[in-house]
Amino acid sequence: MTPKCEYYPICPFFTDSLVSGMPSTAKLLKEKYCCDGYSKCARYQVMVEAGEQYIEDSLFPNHEEKAQAIIARVKSEKGS
Numbered sequence: 001m002t003p004k005c006e007y008y009p010i011c012p013f014f015t016d017s018l019v020s021g022m023p024s025t026a027k028l029l030k031e032k033y034c035c036d037g038y039s040k041c042a043r044y045q046v047m048v049e050a051g052e053q054y055i056e057d058s059l060f061p062n063h064e065e066k067a068q069a070i071i072a073r074v075k076s077e078k079g080s
């Protein structure tokens with residue numbers, strides 16, 4: 001499993017601290033997002049568009065709608 005996402009060394013989803021109890025789900029998501037379509041990852045999108053501090057532990061790579069809501073909220077708070 002070779003990650004393409006630049007954030008994998010610091011991402012707790014990839015490093016397993018968030019998903020240690022669900023190895024098969026985590027493996028599928030890592031292959032789909034971390035190793036392939038990282039730009040579609042909810043965590044990646046929040047990192048790039050809003051900032052690392054806004055990535056909630058409960059945010060999984062496939063939570064795109066939740067990511068868009070976080071990004072919209074942060075942009076609105078920042079007035080941009």
Ligand code: SF4
Pocket residue numbers: 003005006007008011012013014030033034035037038041042043044047061
């Ligand atoms: S979960 Fe998302 S942000 Fe984290 S390493 Fe994978 S693609 Fe990157």
